[in-house]
Amino acid sequence: MASIKDVAVEAGVSVATVSRVLNGHPSVSPGARTRVLAAVETLGYRPNAVARSLRTDQTRTLGLVISDVMNPYFTELARSVEEEARALGYSVIIGNADERPDLQDHHVTTLLDRRIDGLLVSPTDGGSPRMLDAARAGAPMVFVDRWIPGVDVPVVRSDGRQAVRDLVAHLHGLGHRRLAIIAGPAATTTGRERVDAFREALAAYGLALPDAYIGQGDFQAESGRRVTEGFFDLAEPPEVVFAADNLMALGALDAVRARGLRVPEDIALAAFDDIRWFVHTDPPITAIAQPTGELGRAAVRALVDRIEGRTGASVTLPARLVVRRSCGEPGGPRQSPSPVRRSTP
Incomplete structure (x- = not known):
């Protein structure tokens, strides 16, 4: 993609001259103006996006x-x-x-x-x-x-590392040991940071995060559903699914219900990015809330x-942990768990 410097080199003028031409300044000679505009056309440079934004x-x-x-x-x-x-x-x-x-x-x-x-x-x-x-x-x-x-x-931005540590401590205290994550896109800083924080928090309790327990999502509900289906089909499914955003958590909830399973009796569910809807789900979802x-x-x-x-x-x-009832917290339902149903090939 051409820059203003490329235009200046192509036209044989200074960057300042290019800037004056793009801003309609009258002090530029006709010849220089013609060369600059020809260079803009040749290189496909889009001048207005930055030049206009920098006007006084x-x-x-x-x-x-x-x-x-x-x-x-x-x-x-x-x-x-x-x-x-x-x-x-x-x-x-x-x-x-x-x-x-x-x-x-x-x-x-x-x-x-x-x-x-x-x-x-x-x-x-x-x-x-x-x-x-x-x-x-x-x-x-x-x-x-x-x-x-x-x-x-x-x-x-918010820093969710302490809140993730608080979540893992909470889950560990409830007796959970097999914890999986639905990750956001690795190309985004939030996608990478939340996986790293989760892995570090698990390590503090001597717990591993196997590759099979890291499902790649895209911050959309459908990816949460797909990844959770994959977790269910493992020889040893996780006890907890931690979705790295709210939409993937809702997709995970859809996958649980599609199997005829229940949260938290069959699998616990937690999410990053608390939303108002989570208090209305059954059960209400434990989540990390950003300010x-x-x-x-x-x-x-x-x-x-x-x-x-x-x-x-x-x-x-700082983000903070909001404890509700989707991970088997006290006060939640205490029914016998149902066996995990795996799809047939």
Whole structure:
């Protein structure tokens, strides 16, 4: 993907001259302007995405690109972002990447072309070219929930490691020893971090995390269902399934019920990313809750700081364990377990 430096080399001018041409500055000679525009056309460079975003005039508008608008966690995050932005005198335009890098790039380009003042992004699948170009070009940007190592952008996120340790201690205290995880995409920081935290927490109790007990999901319900079906078909199924996000937990619950099994009598279930629905499931699901509202508000404040010339600092907030009744907690049902039913080949 061509950069502004590539355009400058192709046209035989300075980067500053290219910038002036792209911003319509009258001080550029006709010949230089012609060469720059020809280089832009030849290289397929998209000037508006970054150039317009760096203009000094403000639109009092922020962009928010979230990974999946159907995920209740991101819905709540978007709501808190909009509320805080409105309180600070900004409007918000939201783009849903649907966990697709190409859609993320589409939304980033569109939002910057509309001259937003700054951008909040929850990077999908390790980022995307247009988003990375905008970040490296200095467009005001803050990563929220997820981040990309090595990219110099403030990050507002929660730290779930202690909450995962608390969950494993809780499960160990209930007598569970065979614990499995439905992991998120390995290309995302949250996907990797939650598996690492789970493995470390198990090791503290002398428990292993075999490869067979790590199921690869994609933060979508269907992957939670598929992975849980695979766990049931193991010679020694796990006693607990820990889903690394809420939608995969709901998919896991579907798989349990499809087998005619029960939570927690036949298998325990826990989740990362607590949602309001979990208190209404039967049984209510034990989960790790992120401070979603606080994350959204902190992300907006960090971005506005950057827009208004102040230092936008990274923020890390702790997640917490919410104990309910899906892991065999006291007060939960005490019926005899049913045998695990495996599908026939």
